[in-house]
Amino acid sequence: MxxxxxxxxxxxxxxxxxxxxxxxxxxxxxxxxxxxxxxxxxxxxxxxxxxxxxxxxxxxxTQSGLQLAISLVRGHQLWEVFLIRHLGYSWSESHEDAEMLEHITPPRLAARLDRFLNYPAYCPHGNVIPKADGQVENAALEPLKDLSVGEKSKIRRVDEERELLDYLESLGIEIGSPVAVLAIAPYEGPLTLDLDGRNVQISYKAACQIYVDQIHDPDTNNTIF
Amino acid sequence: MxxxxxxxxxxxxxxxxxxxxxxxxxxxxxxxxxxxxxxxxxxxxxxxxxxxxxxxxxxxxTQSGLQLAISLVRGHQLWEVFLIRHLGYSWSESHEDAEMLEHITPPRLAARLDRFLNYPAYCPHGNVIPKADGQVENAALEPLKDLSVGEKSKIRRVDEERELLDYLESLGIEIGSPVAVLAIAPYEGPLTLDLDGRNVQISYKAACQIYVDQIHDPDTNNTIF
DNA sequence: TTTAAAAATTAGGTATACCTAAAATAGGAG
DNA sequence: CTCCTATTTTAGGTATACCTAATTTTTAAA
Structure with missing residues (x-):
């Protein structure tokens, strides 16, 4: 390797x-x-x-390729948790350095880091952290851009891209924040959000890379659409 | 690089x-x-x-080569402190993994790790950790093998070699332990030590790779020899 | 169904960093 | 001071992983 x-x-x-x-x-x-x-x-x-x-x-x-890929992702996410929680990194900085650290994280190190961090389920950007055995269970999410005006949800995950992360951090967007769409400007225009009480505008492009809980029909408990 | x-x-x-x-x-x-x-x-x-x-x-x-070398050593030692103090690594394990981690430790990461660890002065094997500016001040030490029978000293540093580290750890040898030589067998034979009250035998070879405080002549305060 | 654009492959070339074997140099013993 | 051995360098070759340019295959549109 x-x-x-x-x-x-x-x-x-x-x-x-x-x-x-x-x-x-x-x-x-x-x-x-x-x-x-x-x-x-x-x-x-x-x-x-x-x-x-x-x-x-x-x-x-293949099966073996998948195992390796998952253990890389696992290392990456664990380092991100460490860098943010203990070393004071920002979202984009943590992604950058984890990108290098993941390559030198044998299972032994990942296991001990995992224990030190108290077995976190999510990375700071909301991605599920695979377990040591390669198990990953992904929640059903939808992009913020698909939320209708008036719908309430919670921010669960953002794509890990440097520029996006810096943009979102500057807007004060955090994983877990309650969010509602107040307005969607036409022709891929900006979205106006109610972010935990604050009024925030974000670009359409960013709204494609932010994921929220899927809204369920309260009657049927099925996904709308 | x-x-x-x-x-x-x-x-x-x-x-x-x-x-x-x-x-x-x-x-x-x-x-x-x-x-x-x-x-x-x-x-x-x-x-x-x-x-x-x-x-x-x-x-x-050269000056620039030295700077780079020192920052590598600095990264290495800082990671060792982290791995032993927080992840439960052994002496030899910490050396192994730090050997890889040092290569992906830019100054930003080293600085933040240093702060997290509360600016340690020594690595777990007793080596001085260089400061961010490259400053290194080395204490005057001598190999344990050069101690005379009866002399008392303290263990300050051991060479970072996997086999040696495992050997010393199995003997319970630690940095800072008070030590006195009780006997030195001839022809590069084993040394018998009083290690903080315990009676311990170590090989001559190991005694060459363990370093202790230099003993000073109490009258002149100069190094003996 | 032909054809043109997009995607993928092959061919040939670069740089890194290692190797073995052969030739050159240096330094100590006689 | 010469010779022999150590060390070092040079020459030629390997594997990785990238590139550009040319060719082939696929797909989709006319």
């Missing part, structure tokens, strides 16, 4: 490679690497049994 | 490259790399201004 291959595994995992085929282009875009290099690396990883690779179609994680 | 170059910098530092020329062979032996590869890498590092390289003679750290 090299840090490079680990990056490919994580990319594949984040692009849904545990469930369906992922195109080379998606990986190339995410990792900012030339498509030719991706083909080459995927061929190698396929020979190593980390992925299932169908040339010209795409690739998906 | 690559982890590889960082290893060379650290090796050079540990071999005294901040004070005098270090031979390629010493570096090759320490890093377990072929001498030819060392020549090649040192050439490159010299061109980058990290070291002063005199072909066939040896090399020493």
């Amino acid at each position: 090299t840090p490079h291959k680990e990056d490919y595994l994580k990319a594949l995992y984040e692009l849904g490679g545990s469930e369906h085929l992922v195109s080379n282009k998606q990986i190339a875009d995410l990792l900012k690497i030339a498509p030719a290099s991706v083909s080459e690396m995927l061929g190698k990883m396929s020979r190593e049994g980390l992925i299932q690779y169908e040339p010209y179609k795409g690739s998906r994680l | 690559t982890p590889h170059k960082e290893d060379y910098l650290k090796a050079l530092y540990e071999l005294g490259g901040s004070e005098h020329l270090v031979s390629n062979k010493q570096i090759a032996d320490l890093l377990k790399i072929a001498p030819a590869s060392v020549s090649e890498m040192l050439g490159k590092m010299s061109r980058e201004g990290l070291i002063q390289y005199e072909p066939y003679k040896g090399s020493r750290l």
